[in-house]
Amino acid sequence: MRLHVVNHPLVSHKLTVLRDENTDSPTFRRLTDELVTLLAYEATREVRVDPMDITTPVGPTTGVYLAQPKPMVVPILRAGLGMLDGMMRLLPTAEVGFLGMVRNEETLEASTYAERLPEDLSGRQCYVLDPMLATGGTLAAAIRFLTDRGADDITAICLLVAPEGVANLEKGLEGLDVPVTVVTAAQDEKLNEKGYIVPGLGDAGDRLYGVAH
Numbered sequence: 163m164r165l166h167v168v169n170h171p172l173v174s175h176k177l178t179v180l181r182d183e184n185t186d187s188p189t190f191r192r193l194t195d196e197l198v199t200l201l202a203y204e205a206t207r208e209v210r211v212d213p214m215d216i217t218t219p220v221g222p223t224t225g226v227y228l229a230q231p232k233p234m235v236v237p238i239l240r241a242g243l244g245m246l247d248g249m250m251r252l253l254p255t256a257e258v259g260f261l262g263m264v265r266n267e268e269t270l271e272a273s274t275y276a277e278r279l280p281e282d283l284s285g286r287q288c289y290v291l292d293p294m295l296a297t298g299g300t301l302a303a304a305i306r307f308l309t310d311r312g313a314d315d316i317t318a319i320c321l322l323v324a325p326e327g328v329a330n331l332e333k334g335l336e337g338l339d340v341p342v343t344v345v346t347a348a349q350d351e352k353l354n355e356k357g358y359i360v361p362g363l364g365d366a367g368d369r370l371y372g373v374a375h
C-alpha cells in the first residue's frame with residue numbers, strides 16, 4: 163500500500179478551517195467539496211488513458227482520452243457522499259457505485275448495510291471516497307469488497323488518516339495482489355480511546371449531515 167500525503171498550503175488552510183469546531187455544516191460541506199477536488203487531482207495521477215488523434219484549428223495531433231472501462235467512483239455512505247461532487251467535477255464521465263458501511267461505535271467493527279455496484283469490476287480502476295481512515299476497518303472491508311469483484315487498481319481518498327489505521331490497513335491487505343494507494347490531506351497524531359482521530363475533525367458524517375440516530 164502506498165500513502166500519499168498531499169502537501170500544499172491551500173490543502174492545509176482548508177483543512178484547518180474544516181477541523182475548527184466552530185465551522186458550521188454548510189461551510190464544512192463546501193470545504194470538503196473543495197478539498198476533495200484538490201486531492202482528486204493527485205489521486206488521478208495514474209488514471210488510465212488511451213491515445214487519441216484529433217485535429218486542432220492548426221493541424222493534426224495526438225492527445226489522450228480516458229480509457230475504457232471507465233473509472234468507478236465509490237463513496238462510502240454516509241460521510242463519503244460529501245466527497246462525491248468534488249470528485250465528479252474532475253472525472254465527470256466516471257461511473258458511481260455505492261457502499262453503505264457503518265462502524266459499531268462500541269466494538270469499532272465495520273459492517274456493510276447497502277451496496278449498489280456492478281457484480282463484475284474486472285479491469286476497473288476504483289476510487290474510494292471516505293473522509294476518515296481511523297482504525298482502517300471500514301476501508302479494508304471496502305477494498306476487499308471491490309477486489310473480490312475484480313477491481314484491479316484501488317485509490318482511496320481520505321481527508322484524514324490515523325497512523326494506527328494505516329498500519330491496520332496494511333496488515334488487512336496482506337497477500338492482496340492489487341495496487342492500493344491512499345491519498346490524504348494529513349496523517350494525524352493518533353486515535354483516542356473511542357477510536358476517533360486526534361486532533362482530527364470529530365465525526366465527519368455528523369458534521370456533514372447532522373447527528374445520526
Ligand SMILES: O=P(O)(O)OC[C@H]1O[C@H](OP(=O)(O)OP(=O)(O)O)[C@H](O)[C@@H]1O
Binds near residue numbers: 238240272294
Ligand atoms: O477507520 P474506521 O475505524 O473503520 O472508521 C472510519 C469510518 O467511520 C466513519 O463512518 P461512520 O461509521 O461514522 O458512518 P457515517 O459515515 O454514516 O457517519 C467514517 O466515515 C469512516 O467510514
Ligand SMILES: O=c1cc[nH]c(=O)[nH]1
Binds near residue numbers: 241357358360365366
Ligand atoms: O475521527 C473519526 C473516526 C471515525 N469516524 C469519524 O467520523 N471521525
Ligand SMILES: [Mg+2]
Binds near residue numbers: 241365366367368
Ligand atoms: Mg459517523
